[in-house]
Amino acid sequence: MPAKSQDSTTVDLNLDPRPEVRHDWRLEEIEALFELPFNDLMFRAQQVHRAHFDPNAVQVSTLLSIKTGACPEDCKYCPQSGHYNTGLGKEKLLEIDKVVEQAKAAKEAGASRFCMGAAWRSPRERDLRVVMEMVGRVKALGLETCMTLGMVDSDQASRLAEAGLDYYNHNLDTSPEYYGEVITTRSYADRLDTLANVREAGMKVCSGGILGMGEAPRDRAALLQQLVRLQPHPESVPINMLVKVPGTPMENVEDLDPLEFIRAIAVARILMPQSHVRLSAGREQMDESTQAMAFLAGANSIFYGDTLLTTGNPQIERDRALFDKLGLHPEQRATQADEADTETALAHAIQRQQDDALFYDAAQA
Numbered sequence: 001m002p003a004k005s006q007d008s009t010t011v012d013l014n015l016d017p018r019p020e021v022r023h024d025w026r027l028e029e030i031e032a033l034f035e036l037p038f039n040d041l042m043f044r045a046q047q048v049h050r051a052h053f054d055p056n057a058v059q060v061s062t063l064l065s066i067k068t069g070a071c072p073e074d075c076k077y078c079p080q081s082g083h084y085n086t087g088l089g090k091e092k093l094l095e096i097d098k099v100v101e102q103a104k105a106a107k108e109a110g111a112s113r114f115c116m117g118a119a120w121r122s123p124r125e126r127d128l129r130v131v132m133e134m135v136g137r138v139k140a141l142g143l144e145t146c147m148t149l150g151m152v153d154s155d156q157a158s159r160l161a162e163a164g165l166d167y168y169n170h171n172l173d174t175s176p177e178y179y180g181e182v183i184t185t186r187s188y189a190d191r192l193d194t195l196a197n198v199r200e201a202g203m204k205v206c207s208g209g210i211l212g213m214g215e216a217p218r219d220r221a222a223l224l225q226q227l228v229r230l231q232p233h234p235e236s237v238p239i240n241m242l243v244k245v246p247g248t249p250m251e252n253v254e255d256l257d258p259l260e261f262i263r264a265i266a267v268a269r270i271l272m273p274q275s276h277v278r279l280s281a282g283r284e285q286m287d288e289s290t291q292a293m294a295f296l297a298g299a300n301s302i303f304y305g306d307t308l309l310t311t312g313n314p315q316i317e318r319d320r321a322l323f324d325k326l327g328l329h330p331e332q333r334a335t336q337a338d339e340a341d342t343e344t345a346l347a348h349a350i351q352r353q354q355d356d357a358l359f360y361d362a363a364q365a
């Protein structure tokens with residue numbers, strides 16, 4: 001995308017880095033941010049980031065697939081959809097004890113949040129009762145809990161909140177205009193309804209999208225505009241790069257320029273200054289420089305040490321080495337102030353990982 005000179009944009013680089021949090025960004029304003037000269041965009045994102053967060057702290061989550069494959073939805077990027085033959089095995093809901101065991105290992109490895117994902121259109125009653133118990137037991141370990149279970153109605157959301165669920169993940173995926181090219185089995189409005197139910201139940205919202213699915217630059221801006229309209233902004237905003245899985249309809253989509261991905265992170269940071277912006281799926285395909293740029297652009301959350309649902313994710317040792325190189329440290333929850341030193345915990349986890357299979361691999365179990 002040709003970058004406009006500063007003079008030709010409406011973006012003022014000398015704005016207060018702690019401006020009022022806005023929900024009314026116009027599409028043209030968001031596109032103007034995307035079109036800033038790269039260095040100006042990064043500078044602005046850094047200003048906002050530093051005004052709201054420790055710039056060297058990165059929130060670390062671990063993600064476990066608690067029910068893999070055979071999903072009735074037709075998301076064209078997803079190897080878990082039952083509509084495509086990706087060779088992915090179909091799994092039943094994991095036993096609660098197995099989940100708790102993995103959560104303990106994640107905590108020992110320095111994770112502050114444990115995310116559990118199930119490939120469902122929406123949870124059935126008997127499954128909901130099981131996942132509610134999982135939430136209680138994982139939370140009792142002192143971890144924040146997050147789940148992604150598909151669509152939830154207001155009653156389901158309330159019960160999950162009562163069980164102690166902190167975050168619910170439900171991505172918007174892309175712009176309303178491009179959405180029909182990606183999914184046909186549930187509507188954009190369905191997604192917004194689920195997010196509203198989650199918020200009304202008092203849970204925190206984790207919602208973002210996937211870039212590199214063949215969408216136009218305007219779609220990336222429009223996706224962020226939709227997220228910005230949510231009141232309050234999602235506490236957690238995963239920005240994923242498409243992982244092109246053989247067997248899915250998107251396996252041959254043209255690559256997105258990594259610099260366009262970094263621009264999206266930076267714009268998300270500016271638009272949602274108080275949210276954690278998560279560098280999410282697709283990280284394994286990024287070299288260290290791209291990841292470093294994403295942190296510089298304002299990403300301050302990652303998944304590590306596990307298999308990200310069913311696509312690859314860099315292993316804990318590589319992440320630790322990258323954190324060391326960049327002088328980053330895992331963000332700790334306030335309630336974990338008395339936790340053992342994170343470096344020691346990471347070293348311990350690596351040792352354990354060498355001793356045995358520390359992390360459940362959702363793709364192979």
Ligand code: SF4
Pocket residue numbers: 071072073074075078079080081082118119120121150
């Ligand atoms: S993204 Fe979620 S809802 Fe869509 S097919 Fe995959 S598991 Fe199912």
